[in-house]
Amino acid sequence: MDTSQYLEMFIEESKEHLQSCNEQLLALENHPEDIGIVNEIFRSAHTLKGMSATMGYDDIAHLTHEMENILDRIRNEQLGVTTNLLDVVFQSVDVLEEMVIDIASGGSGKKDVQLLVKRLKEIESGNSSIEETAATTVSDVEAAQLHYDEFERTVIAQSLEQGFSAFEIQVELREDCLLKAARVFMVFEVLEKHGEVIKTEPGVEQLENEDFGQRFLLVLLTNESVDKIQSLIQKVSEVEKVSIHPVQNEAAPAEEKVIEQQLGSQSETGHPQPEKPVLSERGNQPTGLHAVSKTIRVNIDRLDGLMNLFEELVIDRGRLQSIAGTLQNPELTETVERMTRVSGDLQSIILNMRMIPIETVFNRFPKMVRQLARELDKKIKLTIVGAETELDRTVIDEIGDPLVHLIRNALDHGIESPAERAAQGKPMEGNITLRAYHSGNHVFIELEDDGAGINREKVLEKAIANGLVSPEMTDSMTDHQVAELILSSGFSTAEEISDVSGRGVGLDVVKTTIESLGGSISIRSTSGQGSLFQVQLPLTLSIISVLLVELGTEVYAVPLSSIIETAVIHRSEVMDVHHQQVIDFRGSIVPIVFLKDIFDLPREQQEDDYYSVVIIRKGDQLAALVVDSFIGQQEIVLKSLGNYLQSIFAVSGATILGNGQVALIVDYNALIK
Amino acid sequence: MTIPVEQKAMKVIVFQLEEKEYAVGVQFIQSIERMQSITRVPNAPSFVKGVINLRGVVTPIIDLREKLDLAPKEMDEQTRIIIVTLEKYDVGLIVDAANDVIDLPVTAIEPQPEVVGTVASAFISGVAKVDKRLFVMLDLEKLLEPIKRGDTNDG
Numbered sequence: 001m002d003t004s005q006y007l008e009m010f011i012e013e014s015k016e017h018l019q020s021c022n023e024q025l026l027a028l029e030n031h032p033e034d035i036g037i038v039n040e041i042f043r044s045a046h047t048l049k050g051m052s053a054t055m056g057y058d059d060i061a062h063l064t065h066e067m068e069n070i071l072d073r074i075r076n077e078q079l080g081v082t083t084n085l086l087d088v089v090f091q092s093v094d095v096l097e098e099m100v101i102d103i104a105s106g107g108s109g110k111k112d113v114q115l116l117v118k119r120l121k122e123i124e125s126g127n128s129s130i131e132e133t134a135a136t137t138v139s140d141v142e143a144a145q146l147h148y149d150e151f152e153r154t155v156i157a158q159s160l161e162q163g164f165s166a167f168e169i170q171v172e173l174r175e176d177c178l179l180k181a182a183r184v185f186m187v188f189e190v191l192e193k194h195g196e197v198i199k200t201e202p203g204v205e206q207l208e209n210e211d212f213g214q215r216f217l218l219v220l221l222t223n224e225s226v227d228k229i230q231s232l233i234q235k236v237s238e239v240e241k242v243s244i245h246p247v248q249n250e251a252a253p254a255e256e257k258v259i260e261q262q263l264g265s266q267s268e269t270g271h272p273q274p275e276k277p278v279l280s281e282r283g284n285q286p287t288g289l290h291a292v293s294k295t296i297r298v299n300i301d302r303l304d305g306l307m308n309l310f311e312e313l314v315i316d317r318g319r320l321q322s323i324a325g326t327l328q329n330p331e332l333t334e335t336v337e338r339m340t341r342v343s344g345d346l347q348s349i350i351l352n353m354r355m356i357p358i359e360t361v362f363n364r365f366p367k368m369v370r371q372l373a374r375e376l377d378k379k380i381k382l383t384i385v386g387a388e389t390e391l392d393r394t395v396i397d398e399i400g401d402p403l404v405h406l407i408r409n410a411l412d413h414g415i416e417s418p419a420e421r422a423a424q425g426k427p428m429e430g431n432i433t434l435r436a437y438h439s440g441n442h443v444f445i446e447l448e449d450d451g452a453g454i455n456r457e458k459v460l461e462k463a464i465a466n467g468l469v470s471p472e473m474t475d476s477m478t479d480h481q482v483a484e485l486i487l488s489s490g491f492s493t494a495e496e497i498s499d500v501s502g503r504g505v506g507l508d509v510v511k512t513t514i515e516s517l518g519g520s521i522s523i524r525s526t527s528g529q530g531s532l533f534q535v536q537l538p539l540t541l542s543i544i545s546v547l548l549v550e551l552g553t554e555v556y557a558v559p560l561s562s563i564i565e566t567a568v569i570h571r572s573e574v575m576d577v578h579h580q581q582v583i584d585f586r587g588s589i590v591p592i593v594f595l596k597d598i599f600d601l602p603r604e605q606q607e608d609d610y611y612s613v614v615i616i617r618k619g620d621q622l623a624a625l626v627v628d629s630f631i632g633q634q635e636i637v638l639k640s641l642g643n644y645l646q647s648i649f650a651v652s653g654a655t656i657l658g659n660g661q662v663a664l665i666v667d668y669n670a671l672i673k
Numbered sequence: 674m675t676i677p678v679e680q681k682a683m684k685v686i687v688f689q690l691e692e693k694e695y696a697v698g699v700q701f702i703q704s705i706e707r708m709q710s711i712t713r714v715p716n717a718p719s720f721v722k723g724v725i726n727l728r729g730v731v732t733p734i735i736d737l738r739e740k741l742d743l744a745p746k747e748m749d750e751q752t753r754i755i756i757v758t759l760e761k762y763d764v765g766l767i768v769d770a771a772n773d774v775i776d777l778p779v780t781a782i783e784p785q786p787e788v789v790g791t792v793a794s795a796f797i798s799g800v801a802k803v804d805k806r807l808f809v810m811l812d813l814e815k816l817l818e819p820i821k822r823g824d825t826n827d828g
Binding site: 308311312315554598599600601639640641642643644645646647648649650651654656660661662663664 | 710712713714715716717721723724725726729730731732733761762763764817819820821
């Protein structure tokens with residue numbers, strides 16, 4: 001066995017621990033006197049140290065070790081929490097993250113940490129020794145009974161004679177431990193460096209097959225001390241409790257000295273009764289351990305595989321529906337209806353499984369804001385609301401960068417400097433609120449700041465200079481329209497290009513990314529009072545509802561989310577305005593688009609007197625698409641056209657219909673200018 | 674010790690276009706399909722015939738005759754679609770017929786002669802002569818460069 005098979009787990013856990021370090025460090029900055037937070041960070045750092053040492057990543061272990069020392073001194077109130085100290089610790093966590101990422105991408109995880117170690121040592125300034133971490137309690141524990149055969153007794157007797165000690169070690173794994181065999185292996189690996197394991201209960205094979213409860217026993221011959229062994233085992237992650245006592249001579253009295261060590265702040269007597277429920281106890285812990293529910297880690301590829309298979313099923317379901325529709329057999333129809341219902345439920349479960357709380361994106365922002373605020377010399381408070389809102393993984397993967405961009409923008413251009421704020425009678429500290437919530441079939445992410453807002457004159461000046469609008473147009477533009485200008489390409493209102501947000505790309509990149517996800521972005525802003533950026537995203541990207549329409553012999557799909565309504569209009573209602581054909585739709589003038597022209601299809605010579613139109617919307621603009629006929633609404637699976645056909649005009653993707661044919665999906669974004 | 678000649682051979686799939694024989698290494702070929710219904714993709718270059726549903730994957734299909742500037746030909750019973758797998762995508766090529774897998778000795782492959790024939794030479798990586806048959810080797814990477822916006826109808 002080697003450690004490579006645990007690498008993935010190591011990386012995942014390290015990331016989690018580092019994230020927790022980050023969060024807690026930020027919390028600590030706000031509550032420097034809260035020792036509970038320090039303990040939390042300490043625990044994460046300590047676990048990380050143990051894991052990385054086991055896996056052989058010495059630089060990580062080294063750096064976390066130094067961090068631990070500092071944290072320990074804070075905990076023992078020998079050191080105060082200062083900004084300077086936190087900066088160095090933050091930096092250390094950053095470097096640790098880099099190393100973990102390096103390992104994840106196949107690197108060695110090596111990095112020169114001397115400088116940081118030196119700085120940490122300077123802060124620590126002196127001679128504090130590392131004290132053992134978790135609370136050590138001594139209590140009497142009823143030992144699980146081990147029976148030795150003659151051979152084992154002889155071996156133990158001999159080694160005792162040679163000056164070794166024999167210990168019975170009971171290791172209890174955490175209840176939510178996923179890879180028990182891996183932990184057993186890690187425990188064994190640690191122990192075998194310092195002695196010899198001569199017996200286990202249950203047997204090695206059962207241990208390897210994870211065929212045991214939460215705890216297992218082993219007998220170790222070693223010349224190390226109890227404390228040393230204890231701390232070694234404790235460094236293995238997800239070990240709940242370790243109790244060690246010397247092997248009793250068969251004849252010796254049952255008086256035992258047992259040292260029991262617990263991780264975490266739980267106090268629980270180590271009664272060796274397996275499957276002891278500890279869930280409720282955990283839930284009440286004040287220091288913010290994650291609420292424990294029964295979960296299982298699944299490789300994301302498997303979920304994707306499941307999704308793909310389900311997509312196939314949806315296609316066949318569509319096919320069955322159309323067959324049942326033609327045959328009109330009541331029994332068949334009933335069965336198909338049932339199947340449709342069941343697969344509908346299945347669909348929502350599968351989609352739910354792929355949902356991840358947006359927290360995974362949001363949780364890197366507090367640190368980013370802290371850093372940026374210091375760089376920019378501004379005082380900024382970030383409030384996050386609705387981090388538990390869930391989104392499809394595909395959306396989560398893409399939304400991070402646009403949000404970073406928006407936040408940087410708000411910090412750099414939105415929030416004013418403390419002096420300016422004071423002059424305007426605002427509190428020195430600027431507020432930024434990041435909010436996520438569900439509404440209907442969409443997820444909204446909002447970024448609100450109480451900064452300067454969008455300066456109409458400045459924006460217009462710039463827009464005219466860049467040729468985005470003509471001076472004559474400006475008077476008739478609403479504030480809203482002006483605000484939207486800053487999303488146009490080639491626009492940046494910062495007078496000087498700053499490090500923070502002026503990187504040559506403007507907010508148009510944000511807009512493009514969000515639109516490519518099937519979402520939209522809008523801005524509301526009041527000059528002097530702040531702005532609100534609202535991003536609207538679909539819940540999922542893979543299965544959507546569409547309206548199927550017919551153009552000649554071809555079938556196209558229009559996403560239902562973009563459709564306002566369908567209508568049939570008389571051709572006389574079409575008017576010609578400035579060489580553009582428009583219709584009057586409920587009082588507003590809507591441009592009319594003949595989809596057949598867009599898609600290079602010949603228009604019939606004898607046109608009907610009536611047009612079937614689909615009214616679509618993008619932002620607050622409308623368009624009417626003329627089609628030959630409506631087929632109906634259907635749930636379809638979104639498929640990409642692949643990398644060969646990149647960006648075909650007015651087509652955003654494809655889907656497979658019930659009859660096995662491919663239908664193209666109309667890209668309504670391209671049809672509204 | 675002598676190395677058998679067979680080891681220095683490459684397996685290729687042979688297909689026909691205008692009586693000429695072309696060869697593509699088998700490692701690029703995913704499957705050979707019969708002609709089936711193709712969904713036209715508007716606003717794509719004209720040699721892109723459209724997309725098909727290949728066992729759940731939407732796969733673009735191009736007309737190899739048109740891509741190589743050869744005269745068009747009606748589809749018939751012999752017409753095949755060769756599904757080619759490149760690093761990032763699959764593309765189907767419509768060919769007149771495909772019916773042969775042969776071992777081509779590596780030594781028989783020569784670079785494209787300077788004299789340019791009827792076929793757009795940019796897509797040809799070499800020619801191979803075996804017995805009395807002449808095979809044109811296609812450079813798939815060049816032939817199947819991704820189509821981006823702006824490559825309009827007559828690309």
